[in-house]
Amino acid sequence: xxxxxxxxxxxxxxxxxxxxxxxxxxxxxxxxxxxxxxxxxxxxxxxxxxxxxxxxxxxxxxxxxxxxxxxxxxxxxxxxxxxxxxxxxxxxxxxxxxxxxxxxxxxxxxxxxxxxxxxxxxxxxxxxxxxxxxxxxxxxxxxxxxxxxxxxxxxxxxxxxxxxxxxxxxxxxxxxxxxxxxxxxxxxxxxxxxxxxxxxxxxxxxxxxxxxxxxxxxxxxxxxxxxxxxxxxxxxxxxxxxxxxxxxxxxxxxxxxxxxxxxxxxxxxxxxxxxxxxx
Numbered sequence: 001x002x003x004x005x006x007x008x009x010x011x012x013x014x015x016x017x018x019x020x021x022x023x024x025x026x027x028x029x030x031x032x033x034x035x036x037x038x039x040x041x042x043x044x045x046x047x048x049x050x051x052x053x054x055x056x057x058x059x060x061x062x063x064x065x066x067x068x069x070x071x072x073x074x075x076x077x078x079x080x081x082x083x084x085x086x087x088x089x090x091x092x093x094x095x096x097x098x099x100x101x102x103x104x105x106x107x108x109x110x111x112x113x114x115x116x117x118x119x120x121x122x123x124x125x126x127x128x129x130x131x132x133x134x135x136x137x138x139x140x141x142x143x144x145x146x147x148x149x150x151x152x153x154x155x156x157x158x159x160x161x162x163x164x165x166x167x168x169x170x171x172x173x174x175x176x177x178x179x180x181x182x183x184x185x186x187x188x189x190x191x192x193x194x195x196x197x198x199x200x201x202x203x204x205x206x207x208x209x210x211x212x213x214x215x216x217x218x219x220x221x222x223x224x225x226x227x228x229x230x231x232x233x234x235x236x237x238x239x240x241x242x243x244x245x246x247x248x249x250x251x252x253x254x255x256x257x258x259x260x261x262x263x264x265x266x267x268x269x270x271x272x273x274x275x276x277x278x279x
Contacts, residue, residue, distance in 0.1 A: 001071060001244075002271075004041025005032045009052050013260050018076050020108050022047035025074070028264055040069070043089070049076040075099070090274040092267060101270055106260045117145050117251075120198035120224070122152035122191055123215045129204035130170045132245055133228060136202060143251040149175055149202070150194060152186040195222035200252075202227050209234045209242065216242065225252065 006026035012031070013023050026046065027032035034040055036048075073080070073088040078098055085091055096102025097217035117140060140147045151171070172180045186194065194202070201219035203209070208231035209216060216238070219226045226242040243252055250261065 002043055003029060003031055003045040005039075005044045005048055006074075007034050007036045007038065007040045007044045008047045009036050009049070011035050016052075016156050017108070018047060018049045018052065021076075021105050022074075024108060024260075028260055034246050043072070045072040046082070046088075047074040047076070050079040050179055051077050061120040076105075086191055090271050092270065101266075103263060104258045104264060106258055111145055115145070118197060118199045119147055119149040119150065119202055120152075120194050120200070120219075121202040122186070122194070123203070125152055129206060129229070130167060130174055132204040133148045133171060133202070135245060135248075136227065139248065139251040145251060147179060148181065148197075149179055150181045152183050152191055152194060154185065191218070192222065195219055195224055198224050200225050200227055203242075204245070207231075207233075209238055211235045211238060227252075 006022050006029065008019055008022040009021075010019040012019040023033045025045075029045075032041075035087065036046060070089045071087075072090045072092070072213075073085065074092045074094065075085075075098060076094045084202075091099070091101075093099040093102045094105050103123045119136075149171075151168070168180075168182050183194070195218065198219075201215075201224045203219065203226055205213060205228070208227045210233070216226055216228060219239055227245050227248070229246065230239045230242060230244050235279050252261075
């Protein structure tokens with residue numbers, strides 16, 4: 001997105017929710033947050049709650065319209081004159097009830113400390129695909145996230161514990177020795193308990209994800225987000241149910257819907273579509 005600033009009528013982040021949201025949005029877009037009458041640059045995103053504008057302040061958006069300066073809109077309520085909306089290069093709404101495309105406003109609370117991502121992996125020890133874990137670590141570290149991986153062991157008949165140990169040594173080397181806990185051979189009840197406490201399940205397979213990979217079904221049934229390696233032979237329902245590691249460039253948010261990461265990604269997609277439509 002090519003916005004040069006995020007501008008709002010109120011800028012006191014301690015006294016206005018829209019101002020606090022707008023300041024956080026500007027931070028995440030890497031642009032200044034400024035008052036609507038300030039130095040907004042060549043292409044501002046006006047984050048407005050129309051009911052906060054009164055009297056002559058309502059003329060501010062019309063200034064942008066009259067000056068022919070390009071601008072975008074992020075609207076937090078109804079009542080904005082249609083000509084102001086029509087004059088915008090791109091329009092976002094803070095809720096679908098206000099218009100389309102309807103987005104959302106993520107949480108504005110700052111965590112008191114970086115959270116630890118809870119990872120879990122289980123299955124046959126001789127089938128551990130350790131090569132995929134390097135990218136998992138890369139994504140987590142790029143996101144600045146601490147993590148812990150807990151691993152349940154399943155030994156196939158004819159597989160020795162010595163063979164399995166070699167896989168676990170490689171896994172510790174890739175993920176970090178202090179990040180990996182090998183839990184041994186857990187009962188089904190114990191695995192279910194681990195799944196109830198995990199945020200993400202890592203499930204990688206030598207020939208790609210298949211419909212008969214019961215570990216993935218178990219994780220999905222427990223409400224876990226599954227990171228796996230689907231391919232062209234993976235049934236389409238499973239492809240949509242899991243996160244494809246190959247095409248994942250940023251660590252996915254735990255939130256399924258209303259995260260900042262997903263909001264920015266959605267805004268980028270809408271901006272690209274708007275730019276293509278105007279060509």
